[in-house]
Amino acid sequence: MRRSRAEQLVLTPADGGAPIVVFAESREPGEVATQDVFQVSPDGAYLAYAAYGELHIRAVDGSERALNDYSRFGHMRFSPDARYLAAIMGDPNGAKDQRVILLDLASGTTRDLGTFKLAHSLEWMRDGVVAQVWDATRQHELLVALPLAGEQTVVLERPSNDISRFVAAATGTRIVAFVSDATATHVLSIDAAAPAEQHELGVVHDPVTNAAATLDGTRIAFTTSAALFTITGSERPRAISDRGFIQSLWFARDGRLGYASTSGATIIDSAGAHRFDADGPVAMLRFDPLSSRALVATPTHTWDVSTATPKRIATVPRGRLLLGVDQFAGGLVTWTTEAPR
Numbered sequence: 001m002r003r004s005r006a007e008q009l010v011l012t013p014a015d016g017g018a019p020i021v022v023f024a025e026s027r028e029p030g031e032v033a034t035q036d037v038f039q040v041s042p043d044g045a046y047l048a049y050a051a052y053g054e055l056h057i058r059a060v061d062g063s064e065r066a067l068n069d070y071s072r073f074g075h076m077r078f079s080p081d082a083r084y085l086a087a088i089m090g091d092p093n094g095a096k097d098q099r100v101i102l103l104d105l106a107s108g109t110t111r112d113l114g115t116f117k118l119a120h121s122l123e124w125m126r127d128g129v130v131a132q133v134w135d136a137t138r139q140h141e142l143l144v145a146l147p148l149a150g151e152q153t154v155v156l157e158r159p160s161n162d163i164s165r166f167v168a169a170a171t172g173t174r175i176v177a178f179v180s181d182a183t184a185t186h187v188l189s190i191d192a193a194a195p196a197e198q199h200e201l202g203v204v205h206d207p208v209t210n211a212a213a214t215l216d217g218t219r220i221a222f223t224t225s226a227a228l229f230t231i232t233g234s235e236r237p238r239a240i241s242d243r244g245f246i247q248s249l250w251f252a253r254d255g256r257l258g259y260a261s262t263s264g265a266t267i268i269d270s271a272g273a274h275r276f277d278a279d280g281p282v283a284m285l286r287f288d289p290l291s292s293r294a295l296v297a298t299p300t301h302t303w304d305v306s307t308a309t310p311k312r313i314a315t316v317p318r319g320r321l322l323l324g325v326d327q328f329a330g331g332l333v334t335w336t337t338e339a340p341r
Contacts (some may be wrong), residue, residue, distance in 0.1 A: 004026040004027055004028050005026065005027070005028075005337045005338065006024065006025075006026050006337060006338045007023075007024070007025055007026070007027060007323070007335065007336065007337045008021055008022075008023065008024045008320075008335070008336050008337075009021075009022040009023050009037070009038055009049055009051070009333065009334070009335050010022065010333070010334050010336065011047075011328065011329070011331060011332075011333050012314070012331045012332045012333075012334065013329070013330070013331045014329070014330035014331040015330075022047075022049060022051075022056075022058070022333075023049065023051035023052070023056075025051050025052060034284050034323070034324045034335070035076070035077075036050060036074055036075055036076055037049060037050055037324065037335055038050070038324070038326070038333060038335060039076060039077075039078060039326075040289075040326045040327065040328045040333070041078045041082040041085075041105070042078060042080060042081070042082045042253075042289045043082035043289075043290075044060070044289070044290045044327070044328065044329075045059060045060055045082060045105075046058065046059055046060075046078070046082070046085075046105055047328045047329075047333060048076055048078070048085055050070055050074055050076075053068070053069070053070060053071070054066040054067060054068055054069075054070055055067040055070035055074065055076060055087055055089070057085065057103065057105070060328070060329040065108055067087070067089065067101070067103070067110065069089045069090055069091075070087065070089055071089075071090060071091045071092070073088075073091075073092050074087060074088055074089065075087065075088040075119070075120075075121050075122055076088075077122060077124055077129070078124075079124050079170075080170040080171055080215060082105070083104070083105060083106065084102055084103060084105060084148075085102075085103040085105060086100065086101070086102055086103075086113070086122055086124065086129045087100075087101055087103070087122075088100055088101075088119045088120075088121075088122060088131070089101050090119075092119075097115040097116055097117055098115070098116055098117070098118060098119040099112050099114070099115050099119075100112065100113045100114045100115075100119055100122060100129065100131050100146055101113065102129075102148070113128070113129065113146040113148075113152075114131065114133075114144065114146050114152055116131075116133040116134065116135070116144075117133075117134050117135070117136040118133060118134035119131055119132070119133045119134075120132040120133065120134070121165070121166075123166070123167060123168040123170070124168065124170040125145070125168040125169055125170060125172065125173055125174075125175065125192055126169070126170075126171055126172050126173055127147055127148055127149075128145060128146050128147035128148050129145075129146050130143055130144065130145050130146070130155065130166070130168050130175055130192065131143070131144050131146060132163055132165075132166060134160070135157075138157070139160065140157050140158060140159055140160065141157070141158050141159070141160055141161070141162060141163045142154050142156065142157050142158075143156040143157075143163065143166060143175065143177060143190075145192045145195075153192070153195065154195070155175060155190055155192050155195035156175075156177055156179075156190060156195065156198075158179055161180075162179050162180055162181065163177055163178070163179055163180075164178045164179070164180050164185060164207060164208050165177075165178050165208060165210075165211055166178065166211070167211045167212060167213040167217075167220060167222075168192075168213065168217065169213055169214075169215065169216055169217025169218075170213075170215045170217075171215045171216055171217075172215075172216050172217045173191050173192040173193045174189065174190070174191060174192075174213075174217035175189075175190040175191075176188065176189050176190070176201070176211070176213065176217070176220050176231070177190060178208040178211065178222065180207065183205070184203045184204065184205050185203065185204050185205070185206070185207060185208050186200055186202075186203055187200065187201040187202050187203070187204070187222075187231070187237055188200055188201070189201050189234065199234065201231055201234065201235070201236060201237060202231075202236040202237040204224060204229065204237065206224035206225055206226060206227075207224060207225070208222050208223070208224060209223050209224060209225060209245075209246070210222065210223045210246060210247070210248075210249045211249070212249045212250055212251050212257075213251065214251045214255060215251075215253065218232065219231065219232050219251065219255070219257075221249055221251065221257055221259070222237070222249075223246040223249060223259070225244050225245060226242065226244050227239045227241065227242050227243075227244070228240055228241040228242075228243060228246060228249075228259060230257070241259075241266070243259075243261055243263075243266075244261065245261050245262070246259050246260065246261050247260065247261060247262070247284070248260040248265070248282070248284050248285035248286070250285065250286065250287050251287075252287035252289075252294070253287070253289050254292075256268065256269045256287070256294070258285050258294050259285070260282045260284065260285040260296065261282065262278075262281040262282055263277070263278070263281075263282070264276055264277045264278050264282060265278070265282055265285050265294075265296050265305055267294050267305060267306060274305070274307070274308050276296060276303065276305040276310050278296070278298045278303075279298055279300075279301060280298045280299040280300065281298065281299060282296055282297070282298055283297040283298065283299070283322060283323050283324060284296070284297050284323070284324045284325070285297075285305075286324075286325070286326055288326070288327050290327070291327075292306050293306050293327070294306040295325050295326065295327070296310075297322045297323065297324055297325045297334075298322065299321050299322055299339075300316055300321070300322060301314065301315050301316070301322070302314040302315075302316075302322065302325045302332060302334070313332075314332055314334070316334065316336055319338060319339050320336040320337070320338060320339060321336060321337050321338070321339045322334060322335070322336055323336060
């Protein structure tokens with residue numbers, strides 16, 4: 001039985017002012033992924049975070065709104081142009097269907113893009129989102145394109161649990177899905193504009209544990225427990241690292257690839273690979289969309305590892321452990337828990 005832990009999300013202003021505790025809540029480790037605990041919009045104007053069964057959206061001026069019914073299994077993503085936030089609302093174990101909702105950040109209005117018995121995850125693509133859902137009538141898993149205007153379209157249908165995960169081109173129509181059978185995981189490339197035309201890029205013989213795509217979808221990265229693979233265009237997957245158990249995997253908006261396991265973080269850019277060997281287990285890696293920074297969280301410090309000489313930029317208070325970090329309103333937002341005694 002896992003014990004709950006006391007977590008906090010704290011804003012540290014850039015002007016050196018007193019830190020602001022945004023939330024303090026106890027929950028079990030691993031209930032939600034880091035992205036679904038907190039995210040900063042691509043333009044840096046909004047912080048979205050999950051707390052108290054609600055999805056909160058905070059603007060840089062300190063104003064805030066909250067959406068009810070964001071469960072421990074919630075999922076949220078900002079649009080690449082920072083105009084919208086899409087989220088999965090509702091309890092998958094409840095009597096009501098789950099909803100994929102769209103929040104207009106400027107007006108504050110929300111609307112449903114679709115309702116499903118179960119909705120597992122979503123990603124942005126051009127002019128809408130694609131969601132992995134369970135269709136109770138067909139008893140199948142689906143990838144469904146949910147446009148901002150128009151009718152939803154099924155782009156992939158498979159038996160239960162066969163779709164392990166997917167990524168999408170946030171500014172295009174390409175979707176890459178990882179579909180498992182009894183012996184392997186098949187990597188499928190799908191054009192949401194013509195979903196009948198599917199192309200198998202390759203096969204791997206381990207479960208896929210993480211995946212990421214560039215904004216235009218021309219480059220894909222994915223991991224298994226034993227290796228990191230990349231795909232360029234329609235080429236076959238190519239293993240570029242034998243590092244195992246990678247928990248953070250990102251493409252920066254400028255095309256850099258970053259990945260991290262507990263033992264360290266690596267940034268790959270045009271000059272090659274830069275490895276950061278941590279001063280403790282790495283909790284996460286994120287790219288700041290407004291600068292060249294690559295932020296790494298270790299138990300007690302925040303690092304910028306974007307260059308060959310990493311820079312320590314913050315230290316958490318004594319008695320706290322750092323779980324995640326990002327930049328917001330010119331300062332830092334940190335997700336921490338209490339240190340073991």
